[in-house]
Amino acid sequence: MTNTLSILGSTGSIGRQTLDVAEQLGLNVAALTANSSVERVEAQVRKFRPRLAVMTDEAAARDLAVRLADTDTRVLGGPVALEEAAAAPEADTVVTAVVGMVGLKPTLAAIGGKKRIALANKETLVCAGEIVMDAAEKSGAEIIPVDSEHSAIFQCLQGCGNRREIRRLILTCSGGPFYGMSREEAGRKTRADALRHPNWTMGPKITVDCATLMNKGLEVIEAMRLYRLPLSQVDVAIHRQSIVHSLVEFRDGAVLAQLGTPDMRLPIRYAMTYPERGENPAEPLDLLNCPPLTFAEPDRETFPCLALAEEAAVRGGTACAVLNGANEAAVQLFLADQIGFYDIFHLTQKALETLPAVENPTLEEILEADHSAREIVSKEYSA
Numbered sequence: 068m069t070n071t072l073s074i075l076g077s078t079g080s081i082g083r084q085t086l087d088v089a090e091q092l093g094l095n096v097a098a099l100t101a102n103s104s105v106e107r108v109e110a111q112v113r114k115f116r117p118r119l120a121v122m123t124d125e126a127a128a129r130d131l132a133v134r135l136a137d138t139d140t141r142v143l144g145g146p147v148a149l150e151e152a153a154a155a156p157e158a159d160t161v162v163t164a165v166v167g168m169v170g171l172k173p174t175l176a177a178i179g180g181k182k183r184i185a186l187a188n189k190e191t192l193v194c195a196g197e198i199v200m201d202a203a204e205k206s207g208a209e210i211i212p213v214d215s216e217h218s219a220i221f222q223c224l225q226g227c228g229n230r231r232e233i234r235r236l237i238l239t240c241s242g243g244p245f246y247g248m249s250r251e252e253a254g255r256k257t258r259a260d261a262l263r264h265p266n267w268t269m270g271p272k273i274t275v276d277c278a279t280l281m282n283k284g285l286e287v288i289e290a291m292r293l294y295r296l297p298l299s300q301v302d303v304a305i306h307r308q309s310i311v312h313s314l315v316e317f318r319d320g321a322v323l324a325q326l327g328t329p330d331m332r333l334p335i336r337y338a339m340t341y342p343e344r345g346e347n348p349a350e351p352l353d354l355l356n357c358p359p360l361t362f363a364e365p366d367r368e369t370f371p372c373l374a375l376a377e378e379a380a381v382r383g384g385t386a387c388a389v390l391n392g393a394n395e396a397a398v399q400l401f402l403a404d405q406i407g408f409y410d411i412f413h414l415t416q417k418a419l420e421t422l423p424a425v426e427n428p429t430l431e432e433i434l435e436a437d438h439s440a441r442e443i444v445s446k447e448y449s450a
């Protein structure tokens with residue numbers, strides 16, 4: 068059970084919901100971090116009184132230091148300070164809620180400090196899952212998933228002592244805002260269309276990933292790393308209602324699922340209270356008044372990013388870091404209205420075709436693959 072938290076990315080969708088849960092559970096906050104949202108961090112610091120606040124953006128850090136001069140909170144700037152926040156000695160749990168591969172080094176710093184990692188930052192596991200999981204196993208740091216599908220699986224696996232009892236995992240997928248459309252229709256969709264998710268309110272990057280289904284591709288890889296399973300044992304089912312958060316099929320044919328209203332505060336809370344469950348003031352799921360639960364095969368033709376991620380998972384090595392780096396760069400361009408919807412797929416595919424997959428990569432090789440993938444995207448875009 069968590070007592071004191073550090074939150075990396077406290078101003079984002081997951082970060083703010085984590086602070087709600089922290090308040091409800093009466094947890095202490097040791098450190099908060101953000102990139103540049105100075106006003107939000109200032110308000111959070113005044114409310115939660117952490118010892119440390121970090122802004123990755125140096126100018127934002129200087130601004131925050133002036134604003135917080137009347138408090139006891141120390142302010143640091145720059146990406147390395149993120150690692151300091153992750154390793155804050157008084158925190159027993161670190162919530163990794165930054166978006167993107169920037170979460171990798173701080174996650175490793177938290178693992179080095181033997182913290183419980185409440186892991187939302189899936190890009191880290193996609194790029195360097197083996198390194199992260201090995202490091203956690205070695206140090207004894209617990210990794211508790213916050214991503215709703217992986218939390219569901221984690222909950223279904225309580226009491227399962229042997230991974231060989233798992234036949235397959237079934238990740239559910241809402242299908243996103245363009246579900247049921249043809250490739251032609253989806254191709255005309257803009258940033259504003261992609262940012263309208265039917266069931267969840269999230270940060271812009273993951274919302275676009277949900278529209279392309281790259282999010283589900285990243286989650287397939289995340290599940291493979293967390294539970295050390297091959298792609299053949301991780302399936303995806305479209306489930307428009309986002310009520311069944313994922314399922315585990317065991318070798319005797321039993322299927323367990325976790326259900327709930329779509330509210331990230333439940334998996335966040337469970338990552339804090341595990342192995343116990345705490346009181347939750349939210350309205351519980353009303354099975355008698357919820358829409359019929361439906362399941363369908365994903366459309367990998369219209370949403371080719373899912374199959375692309377599955378291909379990268381099979382290639383292994385640095386291929387997943389290339390996939391993720393190229394996708395991050397392409398989504399940034401899409402969010403800046405610089406490229407079209409399918410360009411995200413084409414640019415990511417180009418990076419995967421161009422770069423070799425280095426087997427059993429070191430951390431440096433992973434960072435290099437990420438960098439090269441981003442370079443290919445920016446070169447292709449400006450060509």
Ligand code: NDP
Pocket residue numbers: 075076077078079080081082100101102103104105123163164165166167169187188189190213214215267268269270271272273331
């Ligand atoms: P948001 O965009 O809402 O928040 C991102 C957070 O990261 C903000 O605090 C932001 O600070 C900070 N940040 C952004 N860029 C940097 C950087 N370069 N260096 C340091 N910090 C940075 O994202 P979400 O909360 O939606 O997602 C966070 C993570 O959780 C992602 O990996 C996502 O895939 C995962 N996740 C999210 C879910 C959701 O419901 N939102 C569900 C499942 C997983 P600032 O405000 O200053 O920009």
Ligand code: MG
Pocket residue numbers: 214215216286
């Ligand atoms: Mg998810």
